Structures are given as structure tokens and as C-alpha cells.
Amino acid sequence: MLFAEALYITCKLQNCSEGNKGKPFPGYIDPNSLVVQDEYVFVQVTTGGRTIYYVSSQRDVFTPMKLPKYTLPKDLHVISTDEKRVVAAVQEWNQNDTFNLYVSESGGVYYTLALENVMSSMGPEGNVMIDLYEVAGIKGMFLANKKQESQVKTYITYNKGRDWRLLQAPHVDLRGNSIHCMLPYCSLHLHLHVSANPYTSGNIASKESAPGIIMASGSIGAELSSSNVSMYITSDAGNTWRQIFDEEYSVLYLDQGGALVAIRHTPLPIRHLWLSFDEGRLWNKYSFTSSPLFVDGVLGEPGEETLIMTIFGHVSHRSEWQLVKIDFRSIFNRRCTDGDYQTWHLQNQGETCLMGVKRIYRKLKSVARCVMGKAHSVTVISEPCDCTESDFECDYGYERRSDGKCSPAFWFLPSSMWRSCTTVSSFLNSTGYRKVVSNNCTGGVVDLYTARRQPCPRQAPRGLHLVTSDGTLTATVNSNVTFMVFLEEGSGSRTTIMLDFGNGNTISYSNISTVEDGIRHVYRSVGIYRVAATARNDLGAETVLLYLHVTCPLEHIHLSAPFVAVKSKEVNLTAVLWPSQVGTVTYIWWLGNNSEPVITLDGSVAFTFSREGISVVTVQVSAGNIILQDRKTIAVHEYFKSHLLAFSSNLDEHNPDVAEWRLDVSRVIRNSMVQATGMDREQLLVTVLPGLPTTAEFFLLPDKQVTEGKPEKTTQHLDELSEMVLGALNQNLVQFTLRPGVQITVYAAHLSAAPLVDTSEKHSGSAMVMLLSGVVVGLAVFVIYKFKRKIPGLSIYAQMQNEKEQEMIQSPVGPAVDATVAVATAAVAPAAVTAAAILPVQPQQQKQKQPRPPRELVVTTSSLEPLDTAHKAHSIGGSKGPSSLLGCVAPINMLCGSGSSLHTILTPPHLPSHHQPPVWPQQEIRASRNTGISQGFDMPTSGKRQIDENHPGPTRPTPLYSTHPTLLYSTHPGPPHSIPTPAHSALLYSSHPTLLYPPHSTLPTPLYSTHPGPPIG
Incomplete structure (x- = not known):
């Protein structure tokens, strides 16, 4: 046991020095986690808030225990290590009072599920007690109490957890009355707690010398009960049970099970005991004392073959202990013969x-x-016996379906088992099954179910990993740094490894096996080093980079980036920190294929991808002596169309909200949509969004061979693809199985239409007249505002108007201001969004023009119709009639649609279930233009731009479109347009996906637009 922080150090005795000591774990061993049991050693190490469990078999190297990918254990207990197999109870991320039972192969590394939701309880010393009992004398036999729909039932297995069944209740009770108990509605349930006190027996007992005899307390019915408890016995290993007492008794085995002694388990004084010589069929009553005794414990003489036992207790609570020794040898008159x-x-x-x-x-x-x-x-x-299918269990990565067959779990790629080929020339090709450990069957179907050893296929290097031995990205100058290089796939014996330390030193190795112990290097100067590892063979090469900070507690960072970006359009990338306040932070960015980093003190940076394809963005955050890193892959395209997805509600309870889970489920959804529609896989991208309830977004990409250089045809092509996909979604054709018994249906997310936007094809004449009048008046006001500096009379009017506004803004309800606002529709937010940053105006710009007084902005929420918009670097297709105009821009004191206030969408309380539209909260938010961005809003901010206050601004109102409920996007490459404020000006500009913020606004939600138009001033 370890009671404090400790490092696990390895060293070869032949050459053990400080420089040759190894550290197999990335950090300290958790206290009380070192367990040595039989031929296994277990250790747990927590780094970055995540616990990793390691195992060593036969004192070999430590290897991470491979549980199913999304087990995400909170607690783990080793139950048994008998017969070269580990049985472990694991409490997963979504469990509280239950554990799942997992069993391993002989190495103790790869685990598969044996039984779910095994009950647990707290022991008298705060230890966890699992309701699992290993029967003595019968190899592979276990009893377990499983929680099933709020009921606890007892199950039994004879093959180490491969198959489980309920216990058949006795047919008659102690008095000979019939018991009507039919499986599976009624069965026998047992209490499985083993006493930690050596002087008392627990609720259940069995002995190695008496195979098949089990005595336990329990009850008969639909579930285990703590009332009406009786004693039951089986002499045929659990096939049939008999009731022997109607109260709880302590049981002692004598003469290797030839005699059974039972003493009533009661706080009252007793003077009798019961003895049986026929495996509990007949019990004889004996007196062991003349006066009643409070029994504190029962002991048998050393050796199970003895017929002598000792009872100790006290006559009264004030008296001393009394010992009563009982010798049963006088009852027998001979020894047993054959x-x-x-x-x-x-x-x-x-x-x-x-x-x-x-x-x-x-x-x-x-x-x-x-x-x-x-x-x-x-x-x-x-x-x-001849081997049958029942002698094999599901292999790692496979799950048993309802028909009893084993098939790959949704997260498992069978080709991942080729990873052993990086160090050896052959591998075991799994059939999805493995023989139960210690199963001794021969012949039969053994060849059909046993993994076959095959020569490793020749592969190009893939999945190259480069890490430091302690798992950090920082080191102290003049100290040893050990680099670990791992290769997931590739012909290891033919693959050379080259490591560039980034300081002019390079080293190479002939194959991957020569770097198993790590590569050591000493950095003599402080700096940031670009360390590159390259794996190369005659089929290809792969390079992985590690940016090492040589220097002398940030816990987590997340790189917020769009899943899909528009070619040649600026994209904002934001690093989100947790905790958010960690002092001075330096951000180091590696963008695209650039070898030199961009270093900023701001958590956001803007970047333009000039080429279509997949680009990788890496960010590192330096806070004190801690360096953390995140990386995102961005798909860059010139045209695409997107839509949101919702799921059946049962997916949320299986969503651990981790990035790897979202990636795996995205892949499964993509495969299901391709299968349902028959479309080309390369034309569809899917990403699952963070948070609950679970949502996703899919992106449709045009076929380059069909639409190359034809914008109009691109729009038509994307519309056709969208109709096909939405049709499949609306017909519930897109489904997938998350795990046995969990079927998930994918839907297209639908939202209700905003009352301000008329999307119908019929328009009344009066409404059209009012709309045209509003546009004319708005255009006139815009022209006058634009040229008011050139008209002397208007300059005086503007100054007077500013003074009036300063007075009127003090009133509870201020007048409508003349700032430009936007009305738009929206749907669900994308997985990663970016925001616009506030950039101070240069001093010389502030002197050119007197800033306006602060103005009040009124924002009213409303529910809007989801929009399926084709994103594009420039306008394609043109207008499609009145229904395509989903928003407008006009001065606030003019009519904009059917109202004059700025309408946007706040984050909904919950996403729609199936096809039901959500209920949107109605709120009103007031934000002064000179109060700054609201600190309560956690969305990342975008990159900065220089403000040009003399820019003439837009010449026409720009409609805003959106496919997200909280964001309005714009892809127009127009020039920035500034809005003067008393102290600052904020830049409102466009690029997908880029936030459009009013200057220093406290708006709770950012505004986006995907309509091709100039930026909004």
C-alpha cells in the first residue's frame, strides 16, 4: 500500500545509475493503489484529471488495462486473480451504487463485460463491498446480486461470467408446504456478504473440501428482501435448494463438510446448537451449556477435518468471556470406508x-x-469435452448481441489489433471470440472461434505518436528529457525512426523496437523546440511534431474551431481555458502547414485557409511551468450546405460528453446516412456537438466533377442532396445501434418560424406597401446620415440631436435610436464557434471625430424557422423570391419587417425531441453600447482587425441568414466598418464562422450571417 505520493522507478541491476533509471508511469502513483495479488501487480496513476489503471503480469512491464473505450471508470476493485485471470468490478461514469463486472484474458490487459449493475455497499470501515461471491471448490462458479429495474436479483454462473441465470426456488418450505415460484418472475435471492470478522460467519459459506455445498441466508420472491429471511442450502452446486431454517444462523463446516453445525444468529442468549451429518437434510438439536449464553463468536480447531469447535461469549453484559469447547468425536464410532x-x-x-x-x-x-x-x-x-460456442466469450472490442453472437462495438476497429505488427512479424487475427480462461475443452469448433496467427501485412507507417516520458510538454534546462515514440500501424521491422530534437541535433534508428526504452536528450538553453519524429518505410512516411518548452497550473484547454471552413475566408480560432483565470498566459499557434508558430497574448487568432482539404491546427498554452495542447482538424471547402440533427432521447443517457465519443458517433452517423441515401461518402461530413441534449450537424459537399466552375449548378446540386438527405431523415431511415438493445434514430432538427419573418408565398398588398415605404424612408435616412458632414445645416442638427439623445436615454423608455440592426432567422449553434474581439481605436482616429453619446439597444427574443443555407465565398444563385429574404437591415426608427427592435435567438432551454418544435423563452435585454461585452458570455472571441473610421460603410442593407438558433453568419469579404463610441470602436466584420458584435455590447448571444453581403456597421 502507498499512503503518499510516490514514483515507480525501474532500473537494470547490471547498470543501475541515475541516468538509466526509468519511469514507466507519467506522474506519481495514486495513494493506496499499489496491489500485488498472485502473479499480477496493479497500479493506478491520475494525470490531467483522468485515471489510468496499469497491470503487470508475471512481473513483466506495466501495460494500461484495456477496458471498453467509453467505460470511463470512477472506481475499480480487483475481485479475483485465480487461474491466470483477473475479475474486476468497475464503477463507470454513470453509476452510483452499482459496479460492472469485467473479466480479462490471461495477461490481465484486455477486459470484456461479464455482468452489469452488480450491487455494492459500504463496509463498516468505509470500504466498498461488492455483492459478488466466488464459490469455493467449484472452478468458475460465482453468485452475484444484480440491480435490475430497481429490483435486486441473485444470478449464478458456472463458466466465469460467460452465462448467468436466476436461482430456482425450493418447491416446498420447511414445513412441507408447496412454494409456487415460477421463473423468471419469482426466484431465490441470497445475501452475499462475507463477514470480515474471523470469529463469525457471514451470510453465505462454502468450503474447498466440501464441493457443491453452499449455505446462505435469503428470501423467495421477485427481488431480494431484508425481511422474512430464511436459511437455504444446496448440495448439488446451486441446481436445487432446500430451506433448512426460517431464521438466520451462523454455519460451521466440520470434518471436511461431513458435519454441519448451525448456531442461531441472534442478540439474545442461547444454549442450543444444531448438527447435521447428511448435507443439511436432517438436523439434530444439542445443548452446549446449562445456562443461556450471549454468543460472540464460533471457532473451529485448525484443520477442516477436525470435529472440535469452540464457542465464546458471556452470560451477561457485565461478565467476562466464557469459552465452551465442544468435541463431537464421541458421536461417531467408526471411520469411513470406501x-x-x-x-x-x-x-x-x-x-x-x-x-x-x-x-x-x-x-x-x-x-x-x-x-x-x-x-x-x-x-x-x-x-x-468437445468445444462448443458456449466455451467462448466475446473478445475485446466485441459485444454480445441479442442473438448470442459477438460483433464489433461501434467504437472498435478490428484493424487496430494490427498494432502489434510494429514490433513483431505476425499477429493474432481475432474472430470476435476468445476461449474462457481455464476452459479445457478440445476439438469441436475450436478452430472456428480461435484467433488465427497471420503474417503482418505490409503497411505504411500510421498513427505515429511522440510524447515525453512524463507526459508533459515542458522541461527544465540541462535536465534529461526522455522522448517516447509509438507507432500504431506499420511494418515495424522495416520502418526507420528519425527524431529531430529541434536544436540542430538529429538521431535515427533502424526500426521501432530499438526505441522502446525512450530517447534521451539534454537541452542546454531555454526556448521552444520543434521536435519532429518521422517513421519511414518503402510504402510511405508519417511525421508527428511535439513542441517542447524548455523553461523553468493550468488544468485544461479546448481549441474552439469550426468543423468546416470556407476557402479563402478568415476563420477565428479560440483557446478556452479552465480555469479561466490563471495569470499571464502565452498562446502558441501552429496553423495549417506553417512551420513557424504565431505567438499571441490573446486567446483568439484569425486565419485564412487558402487550399481546400483537411488542415490541422495546434495550439499550446503556457501558464507558469505548465504547457497544455489541443489540436483540431478543419475541413476546408469552397461550397457546402449544412443542417442540424437531433436524436431519439435514449442517446443522452449514453453520452459521456467526451471528444472521442463524439468522433466515434459522428463516424457511425455518417455511415448510417450514406447507407440510407446511397450518396457518395466524400460528399458528407458529420460532427456531433458538445453538451446535452445530444445534437449534431451534417455538411453536404458538391461533386467537383459535376459542379466545377458552375455556381448555379452547385446550388442546385446541393439542394438536391439536401432534399434527399432530409427525406431519409424524415422517414426515420437513418438509425444505428449504439449497444445491444439501444437503437438510436436520427432526425432533422426543426424549429418554429419567427413571427417577424414572413416565409409564406402570399403577401397582402398593404404589407408590401408598408415594406416598400419603410425601405424608401430607410434609404433616405441612410443617404442623409452618410452625407451630413458635407451639409452644414445637418451638422448643427446632428449636434442638437446628440444632446437630446443624451437627455432621453436617462428615461425608463428611451426613443428609438438610429443605429443599424439586423433581423434574421437561426437554428442550433455549431460545434465550435468564434467571436469578434473588441479592438481599441487608434488615438489619431479618436481625434478625427467627436464620439456619439451612448445609446440603448433593446433585444427581444423570438423563435425562428431553421434555415438550410448553402455557404459560399461569393453570391451564388441570386434571390429566390420573397421567401428567400429572411431578414433585413434598417435604422431602428424605421420599420424592419413588422417591428423596429433587434430580434435574435437566445440559447434554447432544450433541443426539440423528434419533430416537436421547442418552446423559446421570451426575454428582453437592454445593453448600453459603451458598457463592453458581457463577462457572463463564455463564447470565444474572434481575431482583431484594424478599424478604419473614415470608411464610407455599406451602401445598401444586407439581409442576414442563419442555420443556427443563436448565431448569424456572414461570408461576405467586405471591408471593415467602424462605429464611433465615446472611448472605443468595435469592428463588425464577416467571415465564416465569425461573430458580429455591436461595439461594447452586452448582448447575451453573438450574431452571425451566411448571406453574401458587406459587413454591418
């Missing part, structure tokens, strides 16, 4: 082949009254 024994065949409901063999035991006849003594031994005769 004629007193019989053979017993172990079986499970008639099936005699258990764990691959037929086992025959030598047991005492129930009518024999004799002493077995030390000379007796339980003779076991084993006869191997």
Missing part, C-alpha cells in the same frame, strides 16, 4: 460439460455416520 462414498457429477441444469470438462467428485453418502478424517481427499475425475 463403501461410505459415492460419485457426484457436477452439472448445470443437466449440462455436464462445464468449463470444457466433465467433473466427477467423490462425496460421502448422506446415510453414512462416520468420520472422514485427514485421510479423506476430494477426488476429481476430469474428462475433456
Whole structure:
């Protein structure tokens, strides 16, 4: 046991020096986590808030324990290590009082699920007690209490967890009355707690020398009960049970199970005990004291063959302990002979082949009254059986379906098992099954289900990893830094490894096996080093970079970036920190294929991707002596169309909200949509968005061969693809199985239409007249405002108007201001969004023009119709009639649609379930233009731009479009346009996806637009 922080150090005795000491774990070992049990050693190490469990078999190297990918354990307990197999109870991320039971192969590395939701309880010393009991004397036999729909039921297995069944209740009770109990609605349930006190027995008992005999307390019914508890016994290993007492008793095995002693378990004084010589069929009552005794414990003499026992207790609570020694030898008058024994065949409901063999035991006849003594031994005769499917369990990465077959889990790629080929020339090609450990079957279907060793295929290097031995990206100058290089796939013996330390030193190795112990290097000067590892063979090469900070506690960072970006359009990338306040922070960015980083003190940077394809963005954050990194892959395209997805509600309870889970589910959704529609896989991208409820977004890409250089045809092509995909979604054709019994249906997200936007094809004449009048008046006001500096009379009017506004803004309800606002529709926010940053105006710009007084902006939320918009670097297709105009821009004191206030969408309280539109909250938010961005808004900010206050601004109103409920996007490459404020000006500009912010606004949600138009001033 370890009670404080400790490092696990390895060193070869032949050459053990400070420089040759190894650290197999990236950090300190967790306190109390070092467990040595049989041939296994277990250790847990927590780094970055995540616990990794390691195992060493036969004192070999430590290897991370491979649980199913999304187990995400909160707690792990080793239950058994018998017969070269580990049985572990794991409490997963979504469990509180239950554990899942996992079993391993002989190495203790790869685990598969044996039983879900096994009950647990807290012991008297705060230790966790799992309701799992390993039966002594019968190999592979376990009893477990499973929580099933709020009921606790007892299950039994004879093959180490491969198959489980309920216990058949006795047919009659203690008095001979019939018990009507039919499976599966009624069964026998047992209490499985084993006493930690060596002087008292627990609720259940079995002995190695008495195979097949189990005594336990329990109840009969639909679930385990703590009331009406009786004692039950089985002498045939759990096939049939008999009731022996209607109260709880402590049980002691004597003469290797030839005699059973039961003492009533009660706080009252007693003077009798019960003795049975026929495996509990008949019990005789004996007195062991003349006066009642409070029994504190019962002990048998050393050796299970003895017939002597000791009872200790006290006559009263004030008296001292009294010991009562009982010798049962006088009851017997002879020793057992061969004629007193019989053979017993172990079986499970008639099936005699258990764990691959037929086992025959030598047991005492129930009518024999004799002493077995030390000379007796339980003779076991084993006869191997032919292998059947029941002798094999699902291999790692496979799950048992309802039909009993094993198939790959949604997260598992069978080709990942080729990773051993990086160090050896052959690998075991799994069939999805593996023989249960210690199963001794032969022949039969063994060749069909056993993994086959095959030569490793020749592969190009893939999945190259470069890390430091301690898992950090920082080091102290003049100290040893150990680099670890791992290759997931590739022909290891033919692959050379070259490591460039970034300081002019390079080293190369002939194959990957020569770098298993790590590569050590000493940096003599402080700096940031670009370390590159390259794996190369005759089929290809792969390079991975590591940016090492040589220097002398930031916990987590997240790179917020769009899943899809528009070619040649600026994209904002933001690093989100947790905790957010960590002092001075330096951000180091590697963008696209640039080898030199961009270093900023701001958490956001803008970048333009000039080429279509997949680009990788890496950000590192330096805070003190901590360096953390995140990386995102961005798909860059010139045209695309997107739409939001929703799911059946049962997906949320299986969503651990981790990035890897979202990537795997995105891949499964993409495959399901391709299968349902028959479209080209390369034309579809899918990303699952963070948070709950679970949502996703898919992106449609045009076929280059069909639409190259034809914008109009591109729009038509994307519309056709969209209609096809939405049709499949609306018909519930897109489904996938998350795990056995969990079927997920994918829907297209639908939202209600905003009352301000008329999307119908019919328009009344009066409405059109009012709209045209509003546009004319708005254009006139815009022209006058634009040229008011050139008209002397208007300059005086503007100054007077400013003074009036300063007075009127003090009132509770201010007048409508003349700032430009936008009305737009929206749907659900994308997975990663960026925001516009506030940039101070240069001093010379502030002197050119007197800033306006602060103005009040009124924002009213409304629910809007989702929009399926084709994003594009420039206008394509033109207008499609009145229904395509989903928003307008006009001065606030003019009509804009049917109102004059700025309408946007706040984050909805929940996403729509199936096809039901959500209920949007109605709120009103007031924000002064000179109060700054609201600190409560956590969305990342965008990059900065220089403000040009003399720019003439837009010459026409720009409609705003959106496919997200909280964001309005714009892809127009127009010039920036400034709005003067008393102290600052904020830049409102466009690029997908870029936030459009009013200057120093406290708006709770950013505004985006995907309509091609100039930026909004």
C-alpha cells in the first residue's frame, strides 16, 4: 500500500545509475493503489484529471488495462486473480451504487463485460463491498446480486461470467408446504456478504473440501428482501435448494463438510446448537451449556477435518468471556470406508460439460455416520469435452448481441489489433471470440472461434505518436528529457525512426523496437523546440511534431474551431481555458502547414485557409511551468450546405460528453446516412456537438466533377442532396445501434418560424406597401446620415440631436435610436464557434471625430424557422423570391419587417425531441453600447482587425441568414466598418464562422450571417 505520493522507478541491476533509471508511469502513483495479488501487480496513476489503471503480469512491464473505450471508470476493485485471470468490478461514469463486472484474458490487459449493475455497499470501515461471491471448490462458479429495474436479483454462473441465470426456488418450505415460484418472475435471492470478522460467519459459506455445498441466508420472491429471511442450502452446486431454517444462523463446516453445525444468529442468549451429518437434510438439536449464553463468536480447531469447535461469549453484559469447547468425536464410532462414498457429477441444469470438462467428485453418502478424517481427499475425475460456442466469450472490442453472437462495438476497429505488427512479424487475427480462461475443452469448433496467427501485412507507417516520458510538454534546462515514440500501424521491422530534437541535433534508428526504452536528450538553453519524429518505410512516411518548452497550473484547454471552413475566408480560432483565470498566459499557434508558430497574448487568432482539404491546427498554452495542447482538424471547402440533427432521447443517457465519443458517433452517423441515401461518402461530413441534449450537424459537399466552375449548378446540386438527405431523415431511415438493445434514430432538427419573418408565398398588398415605404424612408435616412458632414445645416442638427439623445436615454423608455440592426432567422449553434474581439481605436482616429453619446439597444427574443443555407465565398444563385429574404437591415426608427427592435435567438432551454418544435423563452435585454461585452458570455472571441473610421460603410442593407438558433453568419469579404463610441470602436466584420458584435455590447448571444453581403456597421 502507498499512503503518499510516490514514483515507480525501474532500473537494470547490471547498470543501475541515475541516468538509466526509468519511469514507466507519467506522474506519481495514486495513494493506496499499489496491489500485488498472485502473479499480477496493479497500479493506478491520475494525470490531467483522468485515471489510468496499469497491470503487470508475471512481473513483466506495466501495460494500461484495456477496458471498453467509453467505460470511463470512477472506481475499480480487483475481485479475483485465480487461474491466470483477473475479475474486476468497475464503477463507470454513470453509476452510483452499482459496479460492472469485467473479466480479462490471461495477461490481465484486455477486459470484456461479464455482468452489469452488480450491487455494492459500504463496509463498516468505509470500504466498498461488492455483492459478488466466488464459490469455493467449484472452478468458475460465482453468485452475484444484480440491480435490475430497481429490483435486486441473485444470478449464478458456472463458466466465469460467460452465462448467468436466476436461482430456482425450493418447491416446498420447511414445513412441507408447496412454494409456487415460477421463473423468471419469482426466484431465490441470497445475501452475499462475507463477514470480515474471523470469529463469525457471514451470510453465505462454502468450503474447498466440501464441493457443491453452499449455505446462505435469503428470501423467495421477485427481488431480494431484508425481511422474512430464511436459511437455504444446496448440495448439488446451486441446481436445487432446500430451506433448512426460517431464521438466520451462523454455519460451521466440520470434518471436511461431513458435519454441519448451525448456531442461531441472534442478540439474545442461547444454549442450543444444531448438527447435521447428511448435507443439511436432517438436523439434530444439542445443548452446549446449562445456562443461556450471549454468543460472540464460533471457532473451529485448525484443520477442516477436525470435529472440535469452540464457542465464546458471556452470560451477561457485565461478565467476562466464557469459552465452551465442544468435541463431537464421541458421536461417531467408526471411520469411513470406501463403501461410505459415492460419485457426484457436477452439472448445470443437466449440462455436464462445464468449463470444457466433465467433473466427477467423490462425496460421502448422506446415510453414512462416520468420520472422514485427514485421510479423506476430494477426488476429481476430469474428462475433456468437445468445444462448443458456449466455451467462448466475446473478445475485446466485441459485444454480445441479442442473438448470442459477438460483433464489433461501434467504437472498435478490428484493424487496430494490427498494432502489434510494429514490433513483431505476425499477429493474432481475432474472430470476435476468445476461449474462457481455464476452459479445457478440445476439438469441436475450436478452430472456428480461435484467433488465427497471420503474417503482418505490409503497411505504411500510421498513427505515429511522440510524447515525453512524463507526459508533459515542458522541461527544465540541462535536465534529461526522455522522448517516447509509438507507432500504431506499420511494418515495424522495416520502418526507420528519425527524431529531430529541434536544436540542430538529429538521431535515427533502424526500426521501432530499438526505441522502446525512450530517447534521451539534454537541452542546454531555454526556448521552444520543434521536435519532429518521422517513421519511414518503402510504402510511405508519417511525421508527428511535439513542441517542447524548455523553461523553468493550468488544468485544461479546448481549441474552439469550426468543423468546416470556407476557402479563402478568415476563420477565428479560440483557446478556452479552465480555469479561466490563471495569470499571464502565452498562446502558441501552429496553423495549417506553417512551420513557424504565431505567438499571441490573446486567446483568439484569425486565419485564412487558402487550399481546400483537411488542415490541422495546434495550439499550446503556457501558464507558469505548465504547457497544455489541443489540436483540431478543419475541413476546408469552397461550397457546402449544412443542417442540424437531433436524436431519439435514449442517446443522452449514453453520452459521456467526451471528444472521442463524439468522433466515434459522428463516424457511425455518417455511415448510417450514406447507407440510407446511397450518396457518395466524400460528399458528407458529420460532427456531433458538445453538451446535452445530444445534437449534431451534417455538411453536404458538391461533386467537383459535376459542379466545377458552375455556381448555379452547385446550388442546385446541393439542394438536391439536401432534399434527399432530409427525406431519409424524415422517414426515420437513418438509425444505428449504439449497444445491444439501444437503437438510436436520427432526425432533422426543426424549429418554429419567427413571427417577424414572413416565409409564406402570399403577401397582402398593404404589407408590401408598408415594406416598400419603410425601405424608401430607410434609404433616405441612410443617404442623409452618410452625407451630413458635407451639409452644414445637418451638422448643427446632428449636434442638437446628440444632446437630446443624451437627455432621453436617462428615461425608463428611451426613443428609438438610429443605429443599424439586423433581423434574421437561426437554428442550433455549431460545434465550435468564434467571436469578434473588441479592438481599441487608434488615438489619431479618436481625434478625427467627436464620439456619439451612448445609446440603448433593446433585444427581444423570438423563435425562428431553421434555415438550410448553402455557404459560399461569393453570391451564388441570386434571390429566390420573397421567401428567400429572411431578414433585413434598417435604422431602428424605421420599420424592419413588422417591428423596429433587434430580434435574435437566445440559447434554447432544450433541443426539440423528434419533430416537436421547442418552446423559446421570451426575454428582453437592454445593453448600453459603451458598457463592453458581457463577462457572463463564455463564447470565444474572434481575431482583431484594424478599424478604419473614415470608411464610407455599406451602401445598401444586407439581409442576414442563419442555420443556427443563436448565431448569424456572414461570408461576405467586405471591408471593415467602424462605429464611433465615446472611448472605443468595435469592428463588425464577416467571415465564416465569425461573430458580429455591436461595439461594447452586452448582448447575451453573438450574431452571425451566411448571406453574401458587406459587413454591418
